[in-house]
Amino acid sequence: MSHPAARPLKGCPSPALKGLATVPGDKSISHRSLILGGMALGETWITGLLEAEDVLNTANAVRAFGASVVRQGPGAWKVSGTGVGGWRRPEDVLDFGNAGTGSRLMMGAMATTPVSAVFTGDASLRKRPMKRVLEPLTLFGTEYEAQPGGLMPLTVKGAVQAMPVTYHVPMASAQVKSAMLLAALNAPGTSRISQTTLTRDHTERMLKAFGANITVGPAEDGGEVISITGEAELKGIKIAVPRDPSSAAFPLVAALIVPGSEVTLTDVMLNPRRTGLFDTLKEMGADLEIRNAHDAGGEMVGDLVVRASQLKGIEVPPARVSDMIDEFPILSVAAAFAEGKTVMRGLEELRVKESDRLAAIIAGLRANGVTVEELPDGLIVHGMGVGGVPGGGSVVTHLDHRIAMSFLVMGFAAKSAVMVDDAAMIATSFPVFESLMKDLGAVFEAA
Template sequence: MSAHRFSTHRFVPQGPLTGRIRVPGDKSISHRALMFASLAIGETLIDGLLEGEDVHATARAMQQMGARIEKDEAGRWRVHGVGVGGLLEPAVPLEMGNSGTSTRLLMGLLASHGFQASFTGDASLSARPMARVIAPLSQMGASFTARGGDRLPILMEGAHPAVPITYRLPVASAQVKSAVLLAALNTPGITTVIEPVPTRDHTERMLSAFGVDVTIGEDNTEDGDGARTIAIHGPCDMTPCTLTVPGDPSSAAFFAVAALLVPGSDLVIENVGLNPTRDGIFRVLRAMGGSIEELECREVGGEPVADLRVRHSALKGVEVDSAIAPSMIDEFPVLFVAAALAEGRTVTSGLEELRVKESDRLATMAAALSAVGAGVEERADGLVIEGSAGRPLAGGGPVATRLDHRIAMSMAVAGLASTDGVAIDDAAPIATSFPGFLKLLARAAQ
């Protein structure tokens, strides 16, 4: 792996955010679109695919295993799949870059194929634990050799045939759920995942679009407490289709918070995916007093979509129910920025998962916000933030982003709502999920 070159950047107060913008396609859906299209026999057309580094890592991996993936002159992606069970053993390690989603989903996908595959990644990804995925996939028959037991690089020996299992998620995780369901596609018999807390359901929705019979129900056993069950009877056949990827709500969240915080802002963010398992950030911002209006509500590719009109608002601190965390787990860093300028105290809890993202997002955001003048208390499972009641943050920096794209973009928003601007130590990781972020932010704030 080559040494990372840091790219410092300073974000300063600008004018109000106005006009209409469109954020890139949803990253979670883009990953799945490429993987599932590679498993269908025939050609799938994909519009709106996110073209960040993380999604490119998925595309390269699927190409290494036999899928043909190309972009046509109209900007659509054409994927010629090889069928479930038709993937080829990769001749070289699958380089995942910074993409935890690519890694965990591909580990699941390949766990039921009878060949070896090795996974490598950058320094940030290589520090992230993979035990939550390794545990159920090992029960299905796959074996793993990993640095430190659960860190990249990882060598996986897939099982063929794999063993169907019933797996109850010990913690809410859409990636773990999806890894098991993807392994089930090439596993004879019924594999069931039980999730006590609902998580992102993009996998279930998209598998159905590709012709897979996904059975959704409730666990009504004595200890089931009505938990959600998702079952797949493998092996499955997948049929090609035409997909449109809605705008990424995680990307939209940065602009929504910026518009709420910068006086005079009145911004429309077009084509935002509002899957109920992903829209928690907008619900919480509304509860804080944020003016976020849904326009032109519609359905795109099986996913609910709307244009969001966001206007500057006086926010109030709230206690965020931990039950909403799975629907906005990636958006907490930018929520912390909104809380830093709200009136009163915002309390978050149940966020232990943020300790093992691209960085320890609780510690990193606590340090970053404290460095630019916010009042922050770090707890084991969340942050408590004393808001400024709308007064700009002092600013400063450069703050450490720990190679984490969401930390970098969140502190960029903090810079817009500061007196002296906020410098971050590295803007380069933003390209992993939002390549055009800097240009779009500058355009919206003209």
């Protein structure tokens, strides 16, 4: 897939942000809706799907395996699945663009069906570690051939006679856990997948909704064990995708740091394993209120009302990291406008995201006059208070959408505009980011 040419962009000092905004559908739920719909019997009707590049690449891959995936209208999609184990061999290479979640989950979904497929992606995805998913999948009988270091392009050969497995996920990764659960669907008997750190549980919730026999219980080490029965028969369902808390993080922090702002973000998912950023910002003194909380299809959603606040630095509890792993770039920007030091540890996973996200955060902060100490597993940001961040720097995004959005947000509240070297990649997760922020009053300038 060819990406558009680099598009430098500046986030400029902005007036108070005001208004109501609805961020796109949740990316994690969108990927899983398409994949499980493709593995189910009958029709799955999805509303509120995130129509960003990453998710559309997953839709194309599900289609390539033989399911019918049809867009009915904005955010409305119908998937007619093949049943578990019914996927056929794709005729062409599967190109996932920048979609780490889509590619890893699809490896799991096909791993116990006796077909083979070739996986590739953009320059960023081809650098990301896939062995962490591929190696445990071999326990089912799956085989693979990858580039040195377990990188894409790679070929996955699904197990001819799949076996159930017992596996402990060694790192805090919902993607590895989810790939194993999807693979277990077509392995006879019961597979048991355990984790010490509790990661986002969208796959478990959705598998239950589709009719899988799945139970979650406590493990002796304080983690949990997920048991799932294979040769499952999933049945198509209706899914209303809640709004993405990771996307909501950007207008939310913008409203906190631009003086005089008040913004309401509607129908945001409040799954307790995804709200670590909201909890952290509240501890830092954010005026953040949740209204109208209610259940929508097994996930809690609600409206976030956020007002400009004087934040104070804190030490983020390492136990919270897995609940907010994608939000550390924007939290680091919030920390720059806080009073005092914000300490973040336990961020090793950030070294293997779309970029070495930890290095990119530190370089971006320093380029804009913020003092930051690098730790082996994190960073300490020395806050400069409201209006205290100089800005004026240029940030290298390394094709990372969250780095791009975070530093554009910094520009709205800094003394001088902040430039990112490429805003084109924002389309992978939040295609309406610029228009949504402009509607609230934010100022951008082509660089």
